Amino acid sequence: MxxxxxxxxxxxxxxxxxxSTKILADSLGIYGSAENQDDGSVKIIAMSEDKRLLQQFVEQVKRSPAPFGRVDSFQLERDESITETHRFTTN
Structure with a gap:
């Protein structure tokens, strides 16, 4: 994974x-979560068996899956210690 x-x-x-991130994740079979942070950012955990689909998800999040959203900066960190899940949630 x-x-x-x-x-x-x-x-x-x-x-x-x-x-919108959840809709995108569900369409690509990506699992994880999206959560608002106190500093105004959104933290997203994403996982997939298919590296290509995960890369596609990341690229689309960079462009903002929300029509009225805008991503000004983006940090990506690989983290194999993330606990696996088999759904995508929003908090």
């Missing part, structure tokens, strides 16, 4: 960013 931790900054809260 390939696992990443993403932090997206920009216009990512209050614009449907987490909901």
């Amino acid at each position: 390939h696992k990443v931790r993403i932090t997206a900054n920009g216009r990512v809260q209050g614009v449907g960013f987490r909901f």
